[in-house]
Amino acid sequence: MYYPVESTITPVTTIRRERMLPAPGQVLVGAGETVGPADVVARCQLPGEVRILDVSQALHVRRDRAAKYVRKSPGDAVQANEVIAAPKGLLSRLRGGLRSPVDGQVIEVRDGLILIQAASTTYELTAHIKGQVSNVMPQRGVVISAVGALIQGIWGSGGEAEGVLKVLVDNPQRPLRARSIDVSCHGTIVVGGRILDEKALEQGIEAQVRGLVAGSVSANLRPFIESLPYPVVITEGFGALPMADPVFALLHTNVGQQAMISAETLTRWGARRPEVLIPLRAEDEKPTEEARPRPLEVGNRVRILRAPYLGAVGRVEDILEHPQTIESGARVPVARVNLAEGQSPLVPLANLEVIR
Amino acid sequence: MSQDYRNVESILALDCGSTNTQALFLDRVGNEYRLIARTQAASTIEPPWNDVMGSIRQAVGQLSEVMGWTLLDERGQIISPEHQGGGVDAVVAVLSASQPLQVVLAGVMNDVSLSSARRALAASYTVINGVISLDRRDDGRHKINDDFEGQVQMIREILPDALVLVGGIDGGATRPVLQSARAMALACSTLSTTRPPILYAGNAELRPEIAEAVGADAELRAVDNVRPTLQLENPAPLQAEIEEMYRNRKMERLPGFSTLAAWSPVQVLPTAKAFAYSVQYLAQLYGINVLGVDVGGASATVAAVVDDQLDLAVRSDLGLSYNAARLLEQVPVESIQRWLPFELEAAELADILHNKALRYRTIPQTRQELLLEQAVAREDLRLTLAGVRAHWAQSEVPTPDDLLPKFHLIVGGGGVLANAPSYGQVALVLLDALQPVGVSGLAVDQVRLMAPLGAAAMVNPAIAAQVMEQDALLNLGTVVAPMGAAREGDVALTFKIEYEDGRSLEVEVPYGSLEVIPLPAGQTADLELRPTRRFDVGLGTKGQAGTTKVEGGIIGIIIDARGRPLPIAEDPEEQREKMQRWLWDMGS
Numbered sequence: 001m002y003y004p005v006e007s008t009i010t011p012v013t014t015i016r017r018e019r020m021l022p023a024p025g026q027v028l029v030g031a032g033e034t035v036g037p038a039d040v041v042a043r044c045q046l047p048g049e050v051r052i053l054d055v056s057q058a059l060h061v062r063r064d065r066a067a068k069y070v071r072k073s074p075g076d077a078v079q080a081n082e083v084i085a086a087p088k089g090l091l092s093r094l095r096g097g098l099r100s101p102v103d104g105q106v107i108e109v110r111d112g113l114i115l116i117q118a119a120s121t122t123y124e125l126t127a128h129i130k131g132q133v134s135n136v137m138p139q140r141g142v143v144i145s146a147v148g149a150l151i152q153g154i155w156g157s158g159g160e161a162e163g164v165l166k167v168l169v170d171n172p173q174r175p176l177r178a179r180s181i182d183v184s185c186h187g188t189i190v191v192g193g194r195i196l197d198e199k200a201l202e203q204g205i206e207a208q209v210r211g212l213v214a215g216s217v218s219a220n221l222r223p224f225i226e227s228l229p230y231p232v233v234i235t236e237g238f239g240a241l242p243m244a245d246p247v248f249a250l251l252h253t254n255v256g257q258q259a260m261i262s263a264e265t266l267t268r269w270g271a272r273r274p275e276v277l278i279p280l281r282a283e284d285e286k287p288t289e290e291a292r293p294r295p296l297e298v299g300n301r302v303r304i305l306r307a308p309y310l311g312a313v314g315r316v317e318d319i320l321e322h323p324q325t326i327e328s329g330a331r332v333p334v335a336r337v338n339l340a341e342g343q344s345p346l347v348p349l350a351n352l353e354v355i356r
Numbered sequence: 357m358s359q360d361y362r363n364v365e366s367i368l369a370l371d372c373g374s375t376n377t378q379a380l381f382l383d384r385v386g387n388e389y390r391l392i393a394r395t396q397a398a399s400t401i402e403p404p405w406n407d408v409m410g411s412i413r414q415a416v417g418q419l420s421e422v423m424g425w426t427l428l429d430e431r432g433q434i435i436s437p438e439h440q441g442g443g444v445d446a447v448v449a450v451l452s453a454s455q456p457l458q459v460v461l462a463g464v465m466n467d468v469s470l471s472s473a474r475r476a477l478a479a480s481y482t483v484i485n486g487v488i489s490l491d492r493r494d495d496g497r498h499k500i501n502d503d504f505e506g507q508v509q510m511i512r513e514i515l516p517d518a519l520v521l522v523g524g525i526d527g528g529a530t531r532p533v534l535q536s537a538r539a540m541a542l543a544c545s546t547l548s549t550t551r552p553p554i555l556y557a558g559n560a561e562l563r564p565e566i567a568e569a570v571g572a573d574a575e576l577r578a579v580d581n582v583r584p585t586l587q588l589e590n591p592a593p594l595q596a597e598i599e600e601m602y603r604n605r606k607m608e609r610l611p612g613f614s615t616l617a618a619w620s621p622v623q624v625l626p627t628a629k630a631f632a633y634s635v636q637y638l639a640q641l642y643g644i645n646v647l648g649v650d651v652g653g654a655s656a657t658v659a660a661v662v663d664d665q666l667d668l669a670v671r672s673d674l675g676l677s678y679n680a681a682r683l684l685e686q687v688p689v690e691s692i693q694r695w696l697p698f699e700l701e702a703a704e705l706a707d708i709l710h711n712k713a714l715r716y717r718t719i720p721q722t723r724q725e726l727l728l729e730q731a732v733a734r735e736d737l738r739l740t741l742a743g744v745r746a747h748w749a750q751s752e753v754p755t756p757d758d759l760l761p762k763f764h765l766i767v768g769g770g771g772v773l774a775n776a777p778s779y780g781q782v783a784l785v786l787l788d789a790l791q792p793v794g795v796s797g798l799a800v801d802q803v804r805l806m807a808p809l810g811a812a813a814m815v816n817p818a819i820a821a822q823v824m825e826q827d828a829l830l831n832l833g834t835v836v837a838p839m840g841a842a843r844e845g846d847v848a849l850t851f852k853i854e855y856e857d858g859r860s861l862e863v864e865v866p867y868g869s870l871e872v873i874p875l876p877a878g879q880t881a882d883l884e885l886r887p888t889r890r891f892d893v894g895l896g897t898k899g900q901a902g903t904t905k906v907e908g909g910i911i912g913i914i915i916d917a918r919g920r921p922l923p924i925a926e927d928p929e930e931q932r933e934k935m936q937r938w939l940w941d942m943g944s
Contacts, residue, residue, distance in 0.1 A: 005715070050509075113504065219681070219703070238706070239711065268654075329778055330726070350717055351719065
């Protein structure tokens, strides 16, 4: 029995997502409430950054004598530009004083240093998904349930966004061209077969897109994508891979719908995949539950994860009883996969991802 | 060991890696102990399972099926001790699936205390995420005395598991060390989350002042100075403390660990440490120098015993699973391309490695991608070896031209070597990455028993020893690698081999070539080596002839006359041709 990696690409499923505050705070919604993606469901205060000011350096005094020039004590509130340390008498006119760079509170005065914690900021947690609050964790967050289409990607960068889905290519092979990202893309989540170069990504900034979904991108563009002001979700991987047909078809079916993307990716230590969520219209069919891991079976729809069939989607025709020798020369457990082009190659089980 | 394990006759050894979990059953067969069966399951430490026990139970369940012997009860718990209906006498486990310990290191001089501390930290699964150093060489971005805020912000940003402070020989530097202690304490005092402990292994005379500087801001643990004098390095106390921290803060926090620990009568060992125990055992058993290397999914390990002295280096930022692409941050892409017999554009190479990091359980299906992973393994090993090489440079062991000291046995392990389709490829990865000199035995830990046996020895050394002897290592053969350089094609060495059946063969080996002479496993032969005047076959003098008895193996005798250090052609096309020739020579 082999438990393969799974990927969800489904037009209708029940989605449950935890929305958690980064620090204890206040949950603003109750169980059963309906929420929209932009609705604030919880709120907390985040401590401001800690600034360290060197009195001895600023006032040109010995470190062990710096304390006597400090005008504030731990716990005191300070305002930006307020003098917090200064020499007394005539010297003060010559050397000036040390001013706080921020509004905040003095938390420590030691070794000729003043530590100021900037004023806290309010963090507002949005629902991100259009759905119903199914569980409330007091002070921590909520679980939101929704019914809709779900597409798991493989890599992403840039947080979360929501917007109307706009597919800019007519087939999944086509790269996203800068010229196709025009003013009509403002505030939308744009979709292309793959990302060819930086131009299209730069044009995304210009047009103020909310997010971008593509099949693939060169690994060399990864640092550039990580610096973008909008999130990007990659569905297949790095290189010049077209978007998988089932992914493209599902996105294409939902053009004009409101979609939410979450680009955060963690491969280890609490692995997390990027995803595209499209809430279901009322008239759509009844959802299936998100599946639990199941063993690989004949008939499973699979995506192949390594060359020479990287990115191809097909169905498992047979799971061979004994290991077979593959092109690399290794002898490994394999399955025969029927691909759309009529090919039925043997593929190592380790290189299959079941599409649920 | 206080407990009596004399009655332990069967052992279930578990190896929980980041990618795969292995279960091995060791038991008596006739008068000796052998490996009875081995199974493997994909590790389940990530969602949706989040439990190390998931893959352990899968692998043990498969073992039960394979052996027709029940090992788990209806609640999924291990049946122990063994009785007529099933079970096993003892369970041992090694673990490398935990997250490495994240460390910020502060010291004075890069080439003194900091380099000693780095070597000490390298013996555990640690990653140094930030360095505070007095000099700006290396990666010490933050200069003590002029960027106090930078140091504090760095620690706040990284939020490490531990802060390690070294510096000053005993009775030496005080000011910069105290400055760092103050910065560390200050950073800790501003953290609202769990504060990392400060581990002090610097100038011993400074301890009271360090304690005063740290105060109540952080937990301070002081151990003996890692560099008590300029000439002396003392890594053991720091290593022990770091290992303890790794155990408490990483291993024991892995979901499911407590169940695993409850199954075993002895401590669950970090895999690298257990691997090192086995290397040490082999060295002691035969009275030889042994080099053990392992390229795993999430780390690369080198354990070396030279003249009874063990050195261990683990790189938790290298490996062939989710770390696969991180090698690109550490070496130029040409360093990987040079090991490929075909042209592969840098961009495509990066794409493949980044995809591997995302889909880290996959295996190469094409020969191209297989050879790429082997190229990565070469570089991973080369970088990891550098961690112990620096130590040899300080010791009395002769290492001419920055080469390896003499090793009688070299053992390779880890998925990329154990699963290689050709033994020639395994041997070539080891030869290219390590560049041994003189005469060495080559073996591969094909069933990945080295680390589990290191743990098994804690309950019954006899079982571990016998299984090690019989089942652990697959002998590839013997390599003869003359040191020196000449013109390509010039004779480097003439050798005469006399087989057990009286046959003999005399061959001239040209410089630049790799020759393989079959000598089946279990057979020995007398080898007479006559290097030409530019070459030394490990006898200490160029041109000096000698005879040696060598053991056969699955490959036989490999004469690696390519030169040391291994010459790499400047022209990429020429290097690709060379690489193809070397693969052919090794039958791959």
